[in-house]
Amino acid sequence: MKFARLGPAGYEQPAVIVKDADGVDQYFSVAALTEDIDGGFLASGGISRARKALESGELPAISAKGLRLGAPVARPGSLVCIGMNYAAHAAESGSAPPQIPVVFLKPSNTVAGPFDAAPIPPSSEKYDWEVELGIVVGKEASYLSSVADAVECIAGYLVANDLSEREYQISGAAGQWTKGKSLPSSTPLGPWLVPADEVDGGALRLRSWVNDEPRQDSNTADLIFDAATLVHHVSQYMLLEPGDIILTGTPEGVALSGRFPYIQPGDVVELEIEGLGRQRQEFYRAAAEGSAPAASVSVGAGKDL
Template sequence: MKLLRFGSPGAERPGILDGDGRLRDLSGFIPDIAGDALLPKNLDRLRALDLGTLPLVEGTPRLGPPVGRVGKLIGIGLNYADHAAETGATVPPEPVVFLKATSCIAGPNDALPIPRGSEKTDWEVELGVVIGTTAKYVPESTAMDHVAGYCVVNDVSERDFQMNRSGTWDKGKGHDGFGPLGPWLVTADEVPDPQALRLWLEVDGQRMQDGSTATMVYGVRFLVHYLSQFMTLHPGDVICTGTPPGVGMGQKPPRFLRPGQTVRLSVEGLGIQEQRTVGA
């Protein structure tokens, strides 16, 4: 299934794409795509629906993030060896974990604000993992049982704030709009191997990132297991699994975003995002 949320910010309604790619309204069956709606039994209820009987949504409404009320937006740093190399870092012996403020979450095509005083706002296409059942101290062998599905993430980062402002990475990761999700939450049954997905990003039509989740240092299964040793993962939590090479700070010379540019990105099978950068 391809689940999504549509409507104005803060008032999104749940939807689903039918077999012809048309948007159908799910609000008669679930209040939102959030929390317990992501439990396996409730996803099974949605699978059993005759989508042709659901109200058809006309036009092209705004798409919001495909998951509502995200409790934790968890980032994994330096999870592609070639990306670590381009930034001058070494591959960590364990996953680097940071949290992005949930207030940074945006729709896939919303405007992307460049923070005031920013000179190094950067892009990062990533595979997002959406948790479907509570995970605490889970073994690696059963970790995938806790995954509801996947989505595209742009882990937007302000590199100067991230690295030079006397703190952890969080200062450069949490500005409003720095966490576009979507367009869809694609359920796990439609992604047989999350470690075999192409992902790419373009700025003003120029391909900057072009990689594969096959080159992750730590894969999805391990990350769910690993994170559950340090924090309880709840339905609707989202894990941003790291980015392949081609970020702005890795260019020679470095290149960063400025207002008036267009960023497009995708993960294979999960849809396309497009953001226009604006001044905050």
């Protein structure tokens, strides 16, 4: 079972997706259970309630043809990010693997749909892709006493692209990570939220491509700090609330390595995590006096949804 939000930006409707006997995705509305896939839904046992309603035939089937796929979780309260959480990526960034998690925040207004057209900032020359496993928090977490307790706070997982402007992020004596990580539509999420009990977040292949050329190819088994460890660690320093998302870091193979060019207008970036789906963004140069309206791709037009 997978959770999705379908419809125009700001007007998405909640749905679940399951495969039929022929392996074809079937969509069902969960609007009778919740107005949205958000923190309130997750905290109130929404995943379990939706599963039971689906099994009992209470959820109406819907057609997703022509509908935009939005981010599978409504705008989170906090978007927490982990830096250099793969040893090889730390090395290509010129850093030693961290001894403790490197934590920073992105504004939640950077969240975009997985197939929305993606703006490159007007003055950007070093816009970079980062495929990442996203953890969706399902329970309030504060000062958790153990990693085992943290496992119970994970509602599910999703695909994320932590788009980063490296010149804004790294140049200068101290660097400016917030500037490089806060740009509009720089966090495409989805296409789905997959419940934690239906996928092993610690053993998933994750890959990225630019214009069909391979870039990243790794596995979440190579994370320095796994999902539960990250939830436990972050809870010692901030209150995690249902619906918050933690991005767990990206593996090697980004443009920052010097092996590949940075994203240019017209480029197509695709990201995939095994069992969690695939994203696709086509990039354009944002106008200096305001971005062009975000385009979208319908459910039927994306690759391997």
